[in-house]
Amino acid sequence: MKRKILATTLIGAMAAALAACGGGTESASTNSGTTESAATESKTTETSGGDYDLRLVNGKIEVDAQLKNLAAAYEKETGVKVQIESMGGGIDIQGTLKGYYQADNMPDIFVNGGDTDFANWDGLLVDMSGEAWVDDTEAEYVSADGKVLGFPYTTEAIGLAYNADILEKAGIDPASITSPDALKAMFETIDAKKDELGLTAVIGYCAEATNLYWSTGNHLFGIYEDGGLERDDTTYFDLLSDGGKIDAERFAAYAEMIALFNQYSDPSLLVSGTYDQQILNFASGKYAFVTQGSWIGATMTSDDADAYAEAGNFKVGMLPYAFLDGIDTIQTNSPSWWAVFDNDNAQKAKDFLAWCAGDAGQKILVEEAGFISPFTSCSYVAADPFAETISSYTAAGKTSAWHWLGNKEGLAQNALGVVYQDFASGGLDTEGFCNAVAQVCSQYYAS
Numbered sequence: 001m002k003r004k005i006l007a008t009t010l011i012g013a014m015a016a017a018l019a020a021c022g023g024g025t026e027s028a029s030t031n032s033g034t035t036e037s038a039a040t041e042s043k044t045t046e047t048s049g050g051d052y053d054l055r056l057v058n059g060k061i062e063v064d065a066q067l068k069n070l071a072a073a074y075e076k077e078t079g080v081k082v083q084i085e086s087m088g089g090g091i092d093i094q095g096t097l098k099g100y101y102q103a104d105n106m107p108d109i110f111v112n113g114g115d116t117d118f119a120n121w122d123g124l125l126v127d128m129s130g131e132a133w134v135d136d137t138e139a140e141y142v143s144a145d146g147k148v149l150g151f152p153y154t155t156e157a158i159g160l161a162y163n164a165d166i167l168e169k170a171g172i173d174p175a176s177i178t179s180p181d182a183l184k185a186m187f188e189t190i191d192a193k194k195d196e197l198g199l200t201a202v203i204g205y206c207a208e209a210t211n212l213y214w215s216t217g218n219h220l221f222g223i224y225e226d227g228g229l230e231r232d233d234t235t236y237f238d239l240l241s242d243g244g245k246i247d248a249e250r251f252a253a254y255a256e257m258i259a260l261f262n263q264y265s266d267p268s269l270l271v272s273g274t275y276d277q278q279i280l281n282f283a284s285g286k287y288a289f290v291t292q293g294s295w296i297g298a299t300m301t302s303d304d305a306d307a308y309a310e311a312g313n314f315k316v317g318m319l320p321y322a323f324l325d326g327i328d329t330i331q332t333n334s335p336s337w338w339a340v341f342d343n344d345n346a347q348k349a350k351d352f353l354a355w356c357a358g359d360a361g362q363k364i365l366v367e368e369a370g371f372i373s374p375f376t377s378c379s380y381v382a383a384d385p386f387a388e389t390i391s392s393y394t395a396a397g398k399t400s401a402w403h404w405l406g407n408k409e410g411l412a413q414n415a416l417g418v419v420y421q422d423f424a425s426g427g428l429d430t431e432g433f434c435n436a437v438a439q440v441c442s443q444y445y446a447s
Contacts, residue, residue, distance in 0.1 A: 052083035054348055057097065059111035059336055061088030062298055066369035073364060074355055082352060094120055108345040109353070112141070113336040114405025118149055125149045126340040131350060133357035139374035141337040150337025151353045154371035157294040157390045158219055158402060159318030159330030166190070166197055166288040166314075174317055179325045180256060187264050190288050197288070201266035204287040206273040207424035209417035215275070216420035217412025219293060222404035224254045228320070228327035229400050237403035244408075244445030246438045250324070252430075255437075257323040259430050261291065262423065271425045280304050285311035294318070294386035295335070298370050301385065316385045318393070329400040330393050334374060408445055415440040 058067055064086035071082035085107065087093050094117055100106050112118050118125070118141065127147040134140055134148055141150025167174055170190050177183055190202050206212050225236045239245045262270065266287065269277055275292075282290040283304040290296065297316070300308045308314075320327045340349040355361050357375055365371045366380035372387050373380065381387055393399050404412075419440055423433040 052081045054080060054082045054109065054345055054352055055107040056082055056084055056338070056352075057093070057107045057110035058084055058086045059088065059093050059113070061086045062302070063369040063371075066364065069368055070356070070361065070364045073360065074352060077360065078351075078355070080348060080352065106341050106343065108343065108349045109338050109340055111336050112150060112339050116406075116409045117336075118143065118339070121339065121341075124342055126342050126346045126350065128340065128350060128353070131354060133354060133375065136357065136375045136377050139334045141334070141339075150334075150339055151356070152334035152337055152374040153356065153365060154334065154369075155332055155374045155390065156335045156372070157318060157330050157332045157386065157393070157399075158222065159293070159389075159393075160321055161282070161290050161292060161294075161296065161386070162317050162319055163282070163285065163288050164315040164317050165312065166199070166285075169193075169197055170288075174319055177319050178322050178328050180253065180323055183257065183319075183322050184260060187260055191264055198285065199288060200281065200286040202264035202288055203261055203266075204269065204273075204278045204282050204290040205261040205265040205424075206269050206271075206275070206278050206291075207262075207420045208272055208274070209421040212273075212275060213413045213417025213420075215292065217416030218404045218407075220258070220291060220420070221407075221412065221416055222331065222402045223321045223323070224251055225404060226331055226400045226402050227254075228322075228324060228329055231399065231401040233400075234403055237406065240407065240441060240445070244441035244443070246434075246441055248434070248438070251437065252434055254323045255430050255434050257321065258420070258423065258433070265424075271421055276303075280307060283308040283311065285314065289319075294372070294384065294390055297384035297386045301370075301383070317389045318386065320398075329398045330390075331402045332390060332394065332399045333402045333405075411441070411444055415444040 056067070056071075058064065064084065067084045067086070071084050075081045087096065093111065097106070097110055098120065112121070127149065128134065128140075128151065129146075129148040131148070133151075137152055139152035139155060140148050141152070143149050162174065164174075167190075170193055172186055172189065177186055187202050190197065190199070194202065207216050209216075225240065226233075229235065236247055236250065239247060266273070266281065269281070278290060279292065279296050279299050281287055282292075282296070283300040284307040318330050320329055322328075338353065340346055340353070356365065362373055362375065362378045363380055366373050366378065366382050370382050370384045372382050372384065372390055381391070416437065419428070419433065419436045422428045422436070423430075428436055
């Protein structure tokens with residue numbers, strides 16, 4: 001059987017996981033900026049004794065209404081009522097789920113963000129290897145022992161997001177940016193024309209460590225791990241897994257790119273900005289670039305729709321993070337997956353997911369929720385501003401995977417985030433940044 005997502009060794013039995021119920025993991029609630037940006041908002045529902053046939057815990061609170069529409073359509077077609085319970089922002093999703101398990105109140109379907117989350121439920125999930133949709137995607141979650149444990153409900157991308165109108169006015173061809181020299185020259189050109197282009201800064205990059213560690217320590221660090229590589233190439237992820245080792249030459253080149261972001265970012269947000277401010281300013285046309293992934297499209301066309309419209313609803317795109325010569329890929333993956341709890345409702349849950357992978361479910365997930373389908377047979381295209389660029393890179397075979405979901409639990413939050421912040425604030429020079437990252441990774445993996 002094909003292996004799409006390589007899970008690392010499962011860590012700990014369920015009893016041990018439940019004993020650590022208060023800790024949870026970062027991956028389920030921080031796999032994308034849209035989930036984090038919900039602050040402490042949640043839309044949970046009283047679940048004991050509820051009138052429903054299936055219950056799904058969703059980790060993307062920004063699509064709560066759309067998933068409830070999905071559930072309503074399924075009930076109308078099948079008579080099966082699916083309750084959607086959405087969590088986001090400050091909620092520790094895995095910790096909450098462990099509490100549900102202790103209370104014998106587990107949902108039938110629930111979100112997991114990667115190896116660490118799936119490891120919490122070792123032996124408690126349904127193997128979906130025999131489901132028809134598995135042959136229609138390259139994005140399912142596959143465990144180390146070859147079981148399909150995760151349903152991919154969307155695809156997201158990480159690249160250097162840009163305002164296409166600004167690049168056109170500046171006379172820059174995005175296709176030409178495949179080297180660090182070209183990246184630097186582009187930043188210098190746009191900075192020199194900043195006033196005439198109406199820009200506050202060249203790039204919106206935020207390195208605040210308390211609330212945006214996931215952006216720097218997961219997503220941006222993940223560019224070092226996977227940028228420009230074939231999808232099945234795990235060289236630098238494997239090196240990190242082997243005692244927190246860093247490839248010094250590759251990371252030094254990567255650090256020069258982060259230094260460029262420090263230099264040309266909006267100084268008012270660099271070490272104190274929020275995700276919401278970062279995306280609003282980009283949507284308002286104040287930055288040519290922003291260091292967030294494709295998930296920001298949903299924010300730009302909903303919460304920030306007025307500002308985006310006032311800025312002309314400009315076309316967006318993504319550039320490769322070209323910190324080495326020849327890097328010409330963006331990184332795509334499922335940010336998280338829906339897993340089926342092994343209980344009496346398992347077949348009903350699998351039937352619902354099969355329907356979600358089919359035409360009726362995909363129409364709602366793509367056209368209403370704005371998800372970019374991971375299924376090759378899907379004919380629907382999301383209205384999301386980034387859908388076109390992701391589809392183009394995918395069709396051209398110019399995508400790398402991301403493996404940061406398998407990094408040691410808490411690495412971003414407890415080790416890397418503050419190092420990026422220190423670098424941004426001037427507390428570290430580029431060499432010091434490289435040394436600090438190497439040191440904290442080694443120490444964290446040794447602990």
